[in-house]
Amino acid sequence: MIGRRPAGALLVVALCAALGAAPLGCGDTQDVVVVYTALDQIHSEPILKAFERASGITVRPVYDTEDSKTTGLVNRLIARRAEPDCDVHWNNEIVQTVRLAEMGLLAEYRSPGAERIPPEFRDRDARWTGFAARMRVVIYNTDLVKADDLPAGLSAFTDAKWRGRAAMARPFFGTTLTHVAILDQRWGPERLQEWLGAVRANDTALCPGNATVRDLVVAGERAFGLTDTDDAWAAMQAGKPVRVLVPDAADGAVLIPNTVALVVGCPHPEAGRRLIDYLLSAEVERRLARSASAQIPLGTDLADEKTPWDALRAAGAMPVDWARAAGAIKDVVAVSRQVGMDQ
Template sequence: MVGVGFALVFAMLVGGCIRRAENQVTIYAAADREFASPILDGFERQNAGVEVLRQFDVEASKTLGLVSRIEGEASQPKCDCFWNNEILHTLRLQKQGLLQARKWKIPDAWPKSFRAADGSWVGIAARGRVLLVNKTKLPDREAWPSSVLELADPKWKSRCGIAYPMYGTTATHMAVLASHASKILPPVGVVGPEKSTSGVWSWEQWIAGVRDNAVVLAGNKQVAIAVGQGDLDWCLTDTDDAIGEVESGKPVEIVFPDQGAGGIGTLFIPNTIAVINRAPHPVAAGLLADHLVSETVEGRLVMGNGAHFPLWPDAKEQSRASPNAPVRWAEVDFQLAADGWESLSVELPKIFSSAP
């Protein structure tokens, strides 16, 4: 295998200028440290002489803290590569012109919803937004929730849970629901008392119902643990946190929501990889980015503790969180969701003002 040192020198020469050796590359990673660190260690082993400087997110601010740093450093970037564990804020960075358009080493058959048309980012290794049900608390399967929309149903008051919706995949999920409300929300009376004279729920009515009924905890892991412990009957969470409770022996089961007639399908949110525009170490950043979107790395994420869902066409490994029956993935416009985030980010804290 040609060493990374030769590759870097060659790239500098053909580029028409001489740069100092790129023996470092900085990544801002919102992906969980337990998943990301072994993969970044592997890149260092394969590319002797290149050190990956890692800046992980702070649990309290999730992805938002790293995104704010990238925005604040726009005039003089310090980050080379961004590994986001969701998509919403990656799209916001793209819209601001902070991500570099590039040619990715992925098949032409890559799902269009999970790659940028301009080449500024690629999605890999998705997580499903699922319901986790405590089978001891709800022994009758016929009584189990089957839709995310049931978070607003008064019959589940104080019995269902959701992560604080300002951060992470829950923020992305709420942005999708808000931006697609006219297509997703049910007629009045389907998930609660009639509240709308128009015959359908508005987004404002539905999210107010969620606030009134659901227990709001700090994160997806916390609500999954609460279900596993029997503190809640069910929750909305990610597949990685849900499978953790299943595999720890808790009396729980994963439900892929909104699969029935008229349902939108289960929302899957990918990790996203991008190179920062005007990155300090552009060649090393490109090498790292291509490594992260490789079939081998995605396979590790699929087979790892997070049981991610692959996006590589005809992937060899499949998530062990997959049910026996096929799952219909929701087809949504993530860009539309991202475009509405600025106003939604003002609205949500007011609605959930008493949440942790």
């Protein structure tokens, strides 16, 4: 969080004001960068600290809260678009970032680090770049699900034999909203509405987030559920009786990257660009891959970096039109409410 300035800093502000300059760093000083980050603080803070040590630039992070699920900082950026206090937006998903770009809130910046990222995870107008992805998976309890009867597709969530035994997060925020927006693109709105309604009618547990889905499956309260690889990995590392699979693997795996972008009109653009360059480095992707979140590097120079998900990646990545997915958000949320996913 951006805390109260000490007395010395207030003196600088007063001097800057007297000189007709901007308060933060007197306008031209680029030794501070403000970053909004939705990636969990436990994973993002060490990376930002490493950047501070390497660059000498002071990082002022603003972290999203668990209950706002990536949307809190997005809404804050929109509310402050006339006078932004943020330089860099580091999101832990992609469709809300694309939405900000379409609203004109993100600036063009072609980072040298973006060249190592495949084009399907980069904005063609250089307003955002993806890196370090998570994968959408079905997590299942091996004590409750037989190896010859796996819930291998999303149809399992509507199958009567699994009634009252599945779980998923409500599709109003985070990676679940992104996933459902992708399904809207792949299936069309009519089939998506039918599936969501059937999921609810099948007594699926509708949870506040992916970690809750995981916890219900770990506890044996539900046999399986939709979640992300980072949440699943925490349970697997703890020795819980769970495994994961890619739902409908023949269609490809849904990879949802972190994204980073420079904010239009930001107070410290040069420092912001330097932070973006760092976040898009192989060093950061490698660090996230080896962290407790076990994220998946996207950089072509890290193809040999091992993760727990290498076998699942054999399915390949599902092709996604990210702009189209972002454009479907409002309709997807409306349909989800219509079928009662918020109840």
